[in-house]
Amino acid sequence: MAVGKVTFTKAEREKLAEVLWLLNWISVVTGAILFGLGIFLKVEIQKWQEVMSEQGILYVPHMLITTGLAACGINYLGSKICLDCADTNKFLRWKLVMMPYIVCTFFFTACVLAGALLCYSIRGQLEESLYQGLRNAMRFYKDTDTPGRCYLKRTLDLLQIQFQCCGISGYRDWFQVQWISGRYLDMTDGAVVDRLRSNVEGKYLMDSVPFSCCSTISPRPCVQHRLSSASSDFSYDHQRQPLNLWRRGCGQALLDHYTGVMQSIGLTVLLIWLFELLVLTGVRYLQTAMENVLRLGDPESESDGWILEKSLAETACYNFDIIKNLGKCYQVDDDPNINVPSVAAELEVPSQQVQVQS
Amino acid sequence: MALMVVKFDLKKRVKLAQTVWFMYWFAVLAGILLLSLGLFFKIELRKRSELMDNNESHFLPNLLIIMGLIACGINAFGGKVCYDSLDPLKFVKWKTVLKPFLVFCVVFNALLLVTALFCFVMRIPLQFTLAEGLKNGMKYYKDSDTPGRCYMKRTLDLMQMEFRCCGNDNYRDWFEIQWVSNRYLDFSAKEVKDRIGSNVDGQYLMDGVPFSCCNPGSPRPCIQQQMTNNSAHYSYDHYTEELNVWKRGCRDALLSYYGGIMNTIGALVVLISVTVGLQYVQSSLSSLANPEDVESESEGFLLEKSVKETFTDIMTKMKTMGKGVKVEEGGEEGIATRE
Numbered sequence: 001m002a003v004g005k006v007t008f009t010k011a012e013r014e015k016l017a018e019v020l021w022l023l024n025w026i027s028v029v030t031g032a033i034l035f036g037l038g039i040f041l042k043v044e045i046q047k048w049q050e051v052m053s054e055q056g057i058l059y060v061p062h063m064l065i066t067t068g069l070a071a072c073g074i075n076y077l078g079s080k081i082c083l084d085c086a087d088t089n090k091f092l093r094w095k096l097v098m099m100p101y102i103v104c105t106f107f108f109t110a111c112v113l114a115g116a117l118l119c120y121s122i123r124g125q126l127e128e129s130l131y132q133g134l135r136n137a138m139r140f141y142k143d144t145d146t147p148g149r150c151y152l153k154r155t156l157d158l159l160q161i162q163f164q165c166c167g168i169s170g171y172r173d174w175f176q177v178q179w180i181s182g183r184y185l186d187m188t189d190g191a192v193v194d195r196l197r198s199n200v201e202g203k204y205l206m207d208s209v210p211f212s213c214c215s216t217i218s219p220r221p222c223v224q225h226r227l228s229s230a231s232s233d234f235s236y237d238h239q240r241q242p243l244n245l246w247r248r249g250c251g252q253a254l255l256d257h258y259t260g261v262m263q264s265i266g267l268t269v270l271l272i273w274l275f276e277l278l279v280l281t282g283v284r285y286l287q288t289a290m291e292n293v294l295r296l297g298d299p300e301s302e303s304d305g306w307i308l309e310k311s312l313a314e315t316a317c318y319n320f321d322i323i324k325n326l327g328k329c330y331q332v333d334d335d336p337n338i339n340v341p342s343v344a345a346e347l348e349v350p351s352q353q354v355q356v357q358s
Numbered sequence: 359m360a361l362m363v364v365k366f367d368l369k370k371r372v373k374l375a376q377t378v379w380f381m382y383w384f385a386v387l388a389g390i391l392l393l394s395l396g397l398f399f400k401i402e403l404r405k406r407s408e409l410m411d412n413n414e415s416h417f418l419p420n421l422l423i424i425m426g427l428i429a430c431g432i433n434a435f436g437g438k439v440c441y442d443s444l445d446p447l448k449f450v451k452w453k454t455v456l457k458p459f460l461v462f463c464v465v466f467n468a469l470l471l472v473t474a475l476f477c478f479v480m481r482i483p484l485q486f487t488l489a490e491g492l493k494n495g496m497k498y499y500k501d502s503d504t505p506g507r508c509y510m511k512r513t514l515d516l517m518q519m520e521f522r523c524c525g526n527d528n529y530r531d532w533f534e535i536q537w538v539s540n541r542y543l544d545f546s547a548k549e550v551k552d553r554i555g556s557n558v559d560g561q562y563l564m565d566g567v568p569f570s571c572c573n574p575g576s577p578r579p580c581i582q583q584q585m586t587n588n589s590a591h592y593s594y595d596h597y598t599e600e601l602n603v604w605k606r607g608c609r610d611a612l613l614s615y616y617g618g619i620m621n622t623i624g625a626l627v628v629l630i631s632v633t634v635g636l637q638y639v640q641s642s643l644s645s646l647a648n649p650e651d652v653e654s655e656s657e658g659f660l661l662e663k664s665v666k667e668t669f670t671d672i673m674t675k676m677k678t679m680g681k682g683v684k685v686e687e688g689g690e691e692g693i694a695t696r697e
Contacts, residue, residue, distance in 0.1 A: 144577035144578075145577065150577070153574070153576075153577070154574045154575045157574030158574055161519060161574070179579065180578075180579050181577075181578065183578075183593065184578050184579070184591075184592055184593060184594075185592060186592040186593075189592075210579060210580070211569040211572045211579075211580040211582070212572075212574060214569040214570075216511075216512050216515040216516055216519075216570070217512055219502035219503065219508070219511065219539075220502070220538075220539065220541075220542050221537065221538050221542070221568060221569075222568070222569045224569070
């Protein structure tokens with residue numbers, strides 16, 4: 001009792017082969033698209049990798065790139081096979097390759113699905129990496145003279161300008177970090193010394209933010225300093241001036257940006273997976289139909305095509321038995337061709353007795 | 359003695375016709391490219407028309423769009439004629455149109471070269487428009503409550519950040535205008551009254567710049583206020599400080615941006631006209647090579663006589679055209695006098 005049995009005439013078989021040839025070529029194109037998406041994601045992540053604490057997230061674009069390349073190769077081979085399958089003589093060339101090819105394609109399709117699901121599930125890891133990375137970036141904002149960190153200030157400023165955000169969850173994060181380097185602080189000034197002494201760690205903290213937090217849509221020139229004292233600037237009440245600085249935190253902004261990118265990529269990869277599955281099913285039907293034609297011996301006759309020869313449970317048991325027996329190949333069993341010495345010695349004695357008697 | 363005589367048999371004619379047909383379609387694509395370049399330039403000008411006082415001239419992008427459309431039309435027509443040229447029945451109806459068509463194509467090519475020249479030359483009026491527009495833009499920076507100008511601040515800030523520039527010629531331009539609105543000035547404070555009293559127009563001038571002039575690549579946090587006062591900031595010398603604010607003026611930055619676009623478009627137009635011109639040469643060969651009898655050999659040439667002779671021919675034709683009216687009058691007079 002086969003699964004998904006369909007009968008094919010000769011003309012239908014040839015039509016199927018042609019259609020599959022075309023679909024395989026389209027799959028090569030979608031494989032190239034997959035490759036392109038992987039490269040795009042890699043470039044996007046590398047743009048802001050300085051504010052991410054770990055690079056582990058790069059395995060998603062790498063997986064997409066390898067899967068895309070594999071898709072191109074596999075589907076190109078598939079198109080060649082399908083083109084030859086229309087003719088029974090040419091099919092004989094590919095007969096032995098077909099089954100392994102189908103198994104490979106099945107596993108490869110599973111990889112594509114895994115890639116799509118990864119895109120959706122990476123959000124948690126990304127969030128942690130971003131928040132930790134941004135925290136470090138703000139701490140090292142002032143270290144423009146330390147090798148390895150001298151461009152963090154520029155990166156963070158450009159990030160805040162481009163994504164229209166300030167701080168990690170809000171602009172107050174800047175009040176807890178010393179973002180002015182000690183090189184630009186006059187240590188002989190009483191006010192500076194007071195501030196340094198006012199906290200445990202000896203940091204120069206102020207209620208100001210860098211210029212990159214300034215909002216361009218504010219009607220008044222940017223107020224960056226003395227943000228928490230109400231009497232600092234004329235007619236400035238920091239609670240009633242929502243437009244002065246960017247309100248959004250950069251953690252949220254980056255997370256939204258990357259989640260959006262990954263979700264669109266994930267959706268595209270899912271669609272590509274469905275298409276690949278369709279092509280795989282078609283190739284399986286073609287393979288079984290052609291093998292049955294060869295079994296029947298008459299190239300003009302109708303033949304059956306199916307997905308699985310027996311039902312799902314029977315096929316599973318059959319394959320499981322094969323795997324079990326692979327492990328048992330050196331153990332004794334009921335094979336009569338194996339020479340078991342104890343049984344053969346017993347048999348030899350009666351024949352000698354017969355000879356003596358005659 | 360004809361110019362560039364080439365013998366054609368059927369195969370060669372077919373090959374020539376095919377090549378020319380391809381080149382015509384390539385020229386149609388070039389026409390589409392010209393059209394899209396014109397549109398792109400128009401959009402870029404529109405985007406920043408606020409900074410140019412809405413005064414900018416759209417002559418060049420409009421010209422590019424029209425030339426692109428004409429190029430598409432001419433070359434599509436040429437491709438059709440070429441396609442028909444292999445079939446003598448179809449070709450007969452095009453034969454009379456062909457010569458004027460080729461002349462028109464040569465004229466169009468010359469117009470393309472003129473357009474390219476415009477692309478390189480229009481930089482100069484653009485410079486003046488930009489200078490005027492930016493000066494006014496800076497004047498209206500503080501008027502974020504005046505209808506019609508409330509977005510000038512945002513436009514100017516975004517432009518300074520995007521093009522990495524400050525002020526018209528340099529950052530000192532901001533010292534000469536009041537860019538803080540009176541709504542945000544405390545007129546009871548002594549400092550404000552001093553500053554307003556210190557100049558003839560009663561403007562609040564300061565040696566500070568807006569935040570959008572700040573350079574993110576500076577190693578120290580941005581110094582925007584009291585920029586010329588070295589003692590107001592620790593370890594700061596405004597003469598040697600290079601990275602604090604953008605050094606470049608916005609007029610220069612915008613001019614080099616638009617100049618770059620126009621130079622690229624001009625170079626592309628020259629390239630297109632050369633490529634397209636070559637294929638007109640080929641098509642004239644092809645058109646003259648088609649006799650009534652398909653199988654026979656034929657000769658193809660660029661010009662029927664040599665260049666000098668063709669030129670003298672054209673001159674004589676023009677002279678006779680000019681004299682045509684006179685001769686007739688003379689003839690009539692002659693008849694009148696005889697009578």
